[in-house]
Amino acid sequence: MQYPLHIRLTAPGLNEHAQSSLAARVQADLDTSADDQLYRFTVLHGSHNDSNIVSAERDWDLLVSLHQEQPSKLEATLQSWVPVLDVRYAPNNEADELATFISQEILKVYEDEQKSVSYLLSDTAFAASTEKTLDLDDKARLDSRATRAFKYATTYHLTFSLFSSSASPSLWDIDGALDKYVTPLLMQLSTISHFTIDTQIQLHASISPSIAGPQLDAASGKWQLQKTDLSGFVNAAEWPLSPSIGAGPTINFVLYVPSEDQSPLEIAETGGTSWLIPQWGGVQILNSSGKLSPRLTVENLEQVMLAFADQLTALVGLPPSPPSLSVRLSSLTRERATSLILSASSTLGALARLSLKLAYIAIPGSVAKAVDETIRRLDQACLDLREGRFDSALANARVANDEAERAFFEPSMVGQVYFPDEHKVAVYVPLLGPMAVPLVMAALKELRKLRSGKMKSA
Template sequence: MTTINGDQASPKASAATKSSTARVPPPETSEAVQTRFRVIAAFWAVIVLLGFPIWWKTTSIYRAHLPIQEMVDWDEGKICRPVFPLEIHVAAPAMQISESQHLLRTTQHSLDDFNEFAAHHLRLKLANDTSASNANGDQTAETEHEAAEERADIALTVRVLPQDDLTAPRSEIHADATQLDVFYPPNQVPLPSSSNPPLSAFIAQELQGLYSEEKATIAHILSGETAGSDSESISRRLRRSMKYADTYHLSFSLFTPGPVPSSWDIEAAVKEYLTPLLDAFAPISNFTVDTQVQLYATFSPMAPPPVYDEAETAWTLKKEDLSAFINAAEWPLNPSIGSGPTLNFVLYVPAPSQSPMLVKENRASSWIVPQWGGVSLLNPPLSEELSPSNPKHLTQESLRPAFMTFSHQLLTLLGTPATPSSLPLRLQTLIRVRAATLLLSASSTMGSLARLTESLPSIPIPATVASSVSTTLTHLGTTCSSLRDGRFAAALASARVAETEAERSFFEKSMVGQVYFPDEHKVAVYLPLLGPIGVPLIVGLLKEVKRLIAGRKARAGA
């Protein structure tokens, strides 16, 4: 074994030490250290003083101030509880003032005893005789018209008139006016000592009957429950009717499986049979009308064909097959025209070989498709030729039955109540129902918007949304006060504005788009850009901080 002593190893160790010492870089000069420090400080100064403020300014989300608590209070019904005081004028020209006042008081007491829904109540007031007022001349009528505009809407005028040949009171409602005539025997004039005269009880009962459906409908809208025994009919009517819209589009279509009829007097028919009804609806909604004719419109191959019934001597359609009658795949029925919903009215003229065509169960020639439109079958009389055929042209008079049906279907689809028989009274009821519906809908939208902005703090709230919310709340307050004062037409006008502005604020495009851009997406966008730049800057900053700390410790130790 050979042993290497220290004298022999020392030259090699010296060489290794010299080699490692030669590889160590020379120490930095103070000028280089200061230059590196200034470069890193300059980068961070640009980031902190310029880059970060610009990024914050350009990426910050503007959130306009919203009255959150007020919006929630409207949604919860704490600010407004809708009431519907109906002002009814009672005119008794044949009675003395004291007798008519006593009749008014006792009738009002009877109405208050009958009423179980406090939000809807009838208020009776004495009125002058209409015929006597008109007899005073045009100037008096004009003065009364101006005064009527300043007070609450007159829901109904009750004329109490004596009639000699009666043994008990009777009533008669005017089909084209808001007037109820009550005829009574002259010996039934209320005595001052009577607390519940028969005439007062009769008038109160008639008024309750006139507004029973309206009261049940409003109770259903406000609380979700209907009052009385008409709950099933009220729910069915509300399910069939369209959702309220400011504008509806009416589409009238003529379909026939053959080449005729190829034309119809639709313009004259619309002007004669439909325009007066649309004008009456002007305070509630607006309408546009378009028409079309479609020849060779065959049934859908999937729909059951009509079956000839020898007992009825007619081609019949089963009630359960009516939903498949419309050939939506081939018939050009546009489901939506413009911004408002479309109501389709189809006039179908069967082929001569399948005429007349009826519904088997009730022998009807028309039916309603809920929330869509209506269908009417026109079975014109065939000629006595050997080869009978349908007429080439449908005149205005031949279209009259179909358009009377369309008018009734339109009233049903728009939610008009079935009673009373007076159309102006039914339209007044629809005004009150729509005002209540829009008031609750706009209030609910405000609550939903408030909860949305609170739960998603990252979405922007532009100034247009704040403006729409302010307008909505203002018109909601106006609607509530107008309802309280009995000015229902003004209440509906304000409610329409409130609903429009509420929908505009809730469906603001910038807000909706931001909902689908969560914070995780922002991180995914920023990391690829800031990673390569941020890591060297952070590492350089840490090294400088360590150097400064080490230098301070060295100076402190010295």
């Protein structure tokens, strides 16, 4: 596996020769500074098309835009929505100093992704190709991220639920709030997965009886939930939160409005009002400063939707850094493609070992066809990775993983796994035994007759 990343460097204040020389210096620094064989940086230089910055058809992964100013020191800023790294420098900066600074900033942009990919490849046959070492803090952080995120799926179903402990609020402008605060994020994530959405309201919703419940803090006058109560807060017995509403995994987002006599309600240890439940969803408590309105407007839901959007990024596995959403999405594409390649390879290996161990299993033609398709797609996905076609790599890896699982869980083969020859003997012997006994006895009787006849004739 390899991940080629193309960096385009543009400096309107420098002539063509100076830009070419600076790009060559940055390339040399990246070649010597990069401590991972998986990532291969290629530095380009020259102008670019502004309308192509957000397009998937661009010929670069990160744009380094140099601006000649008079800062007290070299500065770099990664834009939030597009893969553009703005570098400000002074005319008196040395070329070598500027090149070193740019190369270090580029490595910082992809540092967390390299750690994540190294984490994915650890304990696999590809581990030898990476030299990125992870300390205990990095491993703990990546373990936590992998634990809370859902397993990759082509489609996720999002359920937004309003649970009110009383009869109010009974309405909410959820469609407008979703369009304004959540849909733009889903459009960005649509290159990786698809999303379906539904909403619901339930009044007089009580908190799960399995927890102690809110306790009034006399000092602050606030009702508080203990941290140990958060995991059992959701009332699974009475709240309609089905885990299989949509085609894919369901991600639940619960907005809970406490009653006036238990408001404001917050988490005791942190004072927060929202928390994430790993591989399930997120919960947000909405406290009202006065009498609750029967309808929650888009303005009332602004902070709630922003919290849900942040929780969604964690639940689908979007890296928390760097600050540019576009770069994070590209990183997630490479990570998901890598994980699917590893998953498909592992499933295919398990199927091969199973067929060798249980030689009596007949391999259906559909399984052979699925295996051929898996291998073909895996080869293409790895080729796409090496050539920098990351979206195509993800698409081929997704198909390879689906085909591998289809082959492994073929119903006719699964049945044979649980009924080997020993089981068949155990099943049929009791049935054939009563039939065999008279036949054996008759055969023995005939043998005795034949033997006695020979003895008489002798």
